[in-house]
Amino acid sequence: MIKKRTIMFLFGFLFLSSTSVMAQFTVIDAGQLRSYLTGKKNVVLVDSRTPEEYQQTHIPGAINIPPDEMQAKAPRLLKDKAAPVIFYCRGMD
Numbered sequence: 001m002i003k004k005r006t007i008m009f010l011f012g013f014l015f016l017s018s019t020s021v022m023a024q025f026t027v028i029d030a031g032q033l034r035s036y037l038t039g040k041k042n043v044v045l046v047d048s049r050t051p052e053e054y055q056q057t058h059i060p061g062a063i064n065i066p067p068d069e070m071q072a073k074a075p076r077l078l079k080d081k082a083a084p085v086i087f088y089c090r091g092m093d
Contacts, residue, residue: 033086037061042083049090059088 028036036043037059045062047054054064065073078085 028086036084036086042080044078044080044083044085046078046085046087047089048087053090062088 037045045059047058047062047064048067048070049058049064050066051064054062058064063077065077
């Protein structure tokens with residue numbers, strides 16, 4: 001079950017394309033997230049909070065890549081360049 005608190009802070013959708021340098025960003029809501037996660041499409045869900053927050057609670061299936069580790073971890077963890085990547089965090093500070 002996806003927790004409302006976590007969904008509330010969902011902030012974006014990033015589609016990485018192997019043929020394009022430019023990334024397309026689209027903000028999605030909880031219903032759209034649910035559709036992506038229950039669909040048959042290959043989707044990567046990235047929790048961009050701290051490792052401690054991720055350990056405390058996260059959406060099942062999400063991987064943890066904090067912003068300060070994005071450059072180092074993303075190439076290794078985000079291998080499928082055609083898969084939509086959905087990022088979420090705790091919100092704006």
